[in-house]
Amino acid sequence: MVNDLSVSPFVLLKLSMIWHGVVLTERALDRLQAPDYCFGKWEPFGLTNGSHVKKVLPGAILLRDATFVHINYGEPFTDPFTADFDPETGCFLLMEKDHVIDEIDFVPRPSFYGKVTSKGTPMETVALARAQKLILSAFQKCLFWKNGEQCHYCAFFSQTKTAEVDEEDIFETVQEALKEPGRYSQIYLSGGSDFRGDYPFEEEIQRYIRIFRSISTLFQGRFHSQLMAPAYKKEDVKKIYEETGITSYCPNIEIMDKTLFQRLCPGKEKWIGYDTWIRRTLDAVDVFGEGNVYTQIVAGAELARPYGFQSIDDALRSNFKGCEFFAKNGVICLSTIWRPHRYAKLGFQPMPPLDYYIRLTKGFHEIRKSYGLVAVDDNYKLCGNHPDSDLERLDFSCKTDCRQKTCRKL
Amino acid sequence: MQNRLQAENLPEAIEKLLQNQECLSYLVFVSGDCFQVREIYSPDSKRILYGLQREYSRLGRSLVDAIWFHHPAKLLLVCGQELFWSEVDVYKCHIAGPLFTDNLLRIRKKNPGGDIASSWEFRTGEWKKANRTSFQKETANAMSETEGSFLEEVHLDRKLRDTTHPVFR
Numbered sequence: 001m002v003n004d005l006s007v008s009p010f011v012l013l014k015l016s017m018i019w020h021g022v023v024l025t026e027r028a029l030d031r032l033q034a035p036d037y038c039f040g041k042w043e044p045f046g047l048t049n050g051s052h053v054k055k056v057l058p059g060a061i062l063l064r065d066a067t068f069v070h071i072n073y074g075e076p077f078t079d080p081f082t083a084d085f086d087p088e089t090g091c092f093l094l095m096e097k098d099h100v101i102d103e104i105d106f107v108p109r110p111s112f113y114g115k116v117t118s119k120g121t122p123m124e125t126v127a128l129a130r131a132q133k134l135i136l137s138a139f140q141k142c143l144f145w146k147n148g149e150q151c152h153y154c155a156f157f158s159q160t161k162t163a164e165v166d167e168e169d170i171f172e173t174v175q176e177a178l179k180e181p182g183r184y185s186q187i188y189l190s191g192g193s194d195f196r197g198d199y200p201f202e203e204e205i206q207r208y209i210r211i212f213r214s215i216s217t218l219f220q221g222r223f224h225s226q227l228m229a230p231a232y233k234k235e236d237v238k239k240i241y242e243e244t245g246i247t248s249y250c251p252n253i254e255i256m257d258k259t260l261f262q263r264l265c266p267g268k269e270k271w272i273g274y275d276t277w278i279r280r281t282l283d284a285v286d287v288f289g290e291g292n293v294y295t296q297i298v299a300g301a302e303l304a305r306p307y308g309f310q311s312i313d314d315a316l317r318s319n320f321k322g323c324e325f326f327a328k329n330g331v332i333c334l335s336t337i338w339r340p341h342r343y344a345k346l347g348f349q350p351m352p353p354l355d356y357y358i359r360l361t362k363g364f365h366e367i368r369k370s371y372g373l374v375a376v377d378d379n380y381k382l383c384g385n386h387p388d389s390d391l392e393r394l395d396f397s398c399k400t401d402c403r404q405k406t407c408r409k410l
Numbered sequence: 411m412q413n414r415l416q417a418e419n420l421p422e423a424i425e426k427l428l429q430n431q432e433c434l435s436y437l438v439f440v441s442g443d444c445f446q447v448r449e450i451y452s453p454d455s456k457r458i459l460y461g462l463q464r465e466y467s468r469l470g471r472s473l474v475d476a477i478w479f480h481h482p483a484k485l486l487l488v489c490g491q492e493l494f495w496s497e498v499d500v501y502k503c504h505i506a507g508p509l510f511t512d513n514l515l516r517i518r519k520k521n522p523g524g525d526i527a528s529s530w531e532f533r534t535g536e537w538k539k540a541n542r543t544s545f546q547k548e549t550a551n552a553m554s555e556t557e558g559s560f561l562e563e564v565h566l567d568r569k570l571r572d573t574t575h576p577v578f579r
């Protein structure tokens with residue numbers, strides 16, 4: 001365990017857990033098969049976890065302060081933590097060898113799991129649930145993979161069979177999910193890249209509009225929602241915003257350095273290009289407003305062999321410069337942690353040291369804070385993938401102008 | 411794991427005070443910040459739950475500081491001239507699951523439009539009786555639960571278009 005007294009111990013623990021990995025004991029796994037925890041058998045993002053176990057793997061871990069920790073259970077970790085179940089207290093425990101680190105919990109099973117749509121589609125193939133986030137995937141393939149132009153760190157959709165998800169199935173799943181009181185604070189829509197159409201991504205844009213338009217009929221006015229998609233032309237972004245009730249948009253740059261982006265994201269480079277991606281991300285601020293456009297980096301992939309930076313200082317410099325540039329322009333830039341995956345082009349290789357992630361987490365948080373930006377749509381509760389936005393929980397105050405930015409009309 | 415308070419049975423008298431609508435509850439943090447809090451109860455005669463309305467608030471920040479850095483807080487129950495208090499271990503933040511749902515439904519039962527951002531689980535130690543004046547300074551300056559808040563937090567099922575819910579079917 002690392003120790004940095006200026007940072008939340010829960011965020012440090014989260015970074016350690018993702019870095020080292022977590023394995024579940026049989027006892028924990030057995031308890032997690034019960035109806036209150038048992039998760040779906042399918043994974044809408046087709047991320048294969050490599051598990052050999054026959055039991056259903058659980059949802060993400062929730063630490064005592066509700067910090068969310070996503071673990072690719074079943075990966076061959078070299079020095080993992082253990083998650084055990086203590087039948088005496090009825091609690092799950094995080095262990096480091098024989099030492100109890102803390103009590104932990106798991107994301108509870110959402111009530112729509114196990115149900116089917118009117119067409120007979122299992123709802124858990126359509127949506128994923130976090131503690132407060134409903135995640136929909138509209139297109140369960142990424143066409144970048146077709147010509148070997150996928151992002152080098154990506155292992156999404158490597159196992160899925162179908163591509164387009166039936167839009168009525170999505171609508172019915174959302175309806176069913178929202179019957180559970182207080183279970184969701186955000187609806188998030190994404191999918192693999194589909195560049196088909198009269199111009200690149202036209203079909204994908206139309207699909208996202210149709211899906212969000214139908215979900216919007218359930219709500220009065222705008223509702224907390226996010227579209228994670230490529231950086232579209234401003235007129236398309238405007239159309240998406242105006243024709244649906246969504247509140248935030250997230251075109252992820254993933255790799256901050258231009259040369260590395262061009263190497264590691266060949267599909268994105270070919271169909272959009274680094275400079276255009278950035279320009280369009282800034283353009284989207286004119287549509288969604290400052291603080292409502294997000295982007296993220298896959299932190300660590302910029303240091304991966306064979307192309308990556310030679311030193312963590314160079315990597316930090318590049319990322320901080322980019323985060324500051326985005327912040328200056330009203331875009332919230334977050335980090336998410338790269339976990340090497342054997343189905344990805346970069347394959348299984350060591351991650352950068354934990355210290356890198358701690359410095360990055362603190363740095364990103366400080367930069368955004370200095371610009372009065374608060375990641376309300378990507379915080380510990382609505383997302384949980386970003387250790388740097390987990391740290392915002394102590395920043396209850398922000399600049400007055402930021403209040404207007406983040407407290408937009410919902 | 412640091413030494414923490416265990417979830418012990420609450421004294422019967424304290425349970426009664428928690429149920430008494432006339433009593434006022436306050437949370438006092440190491441910073442000296444004191445908040446008058448409303449939605450506080452025990453779901454099982456052991457633990458105490460508090461339904462926080464807004465996380466982006468001064469109180470939200472105080473709770474996070476207490477759980478992150480293991481800063482003890484104090485819970486005061488004031489009924490007339492009587493005051494009972496206990497040290498509080500801000501033990502857990504629930505954003506989903508049975509305790510969160512219990513807290514939320516309890517609030518919505520009283521007020522169908524009600525909502526909470528999160529439910530905080532407290533563990534208390536030994537309860538002490540004191541004169542009301544002993545915490546005069548804190549309670550006189552008590553802030554509201556939403557002090558400094560800048561974002562209304564509403565679950566999506568509270569943003570639905572119509573109340574013929576469950577979701578229009």
Ligand code: SF4
Pocket residue numbers: 142143144145149150151154155156157191192193267
């Ligand atoms: S765009 Fe890149 S990261 Fe996203 S699914 Fe396709 S290959 Fe993977």
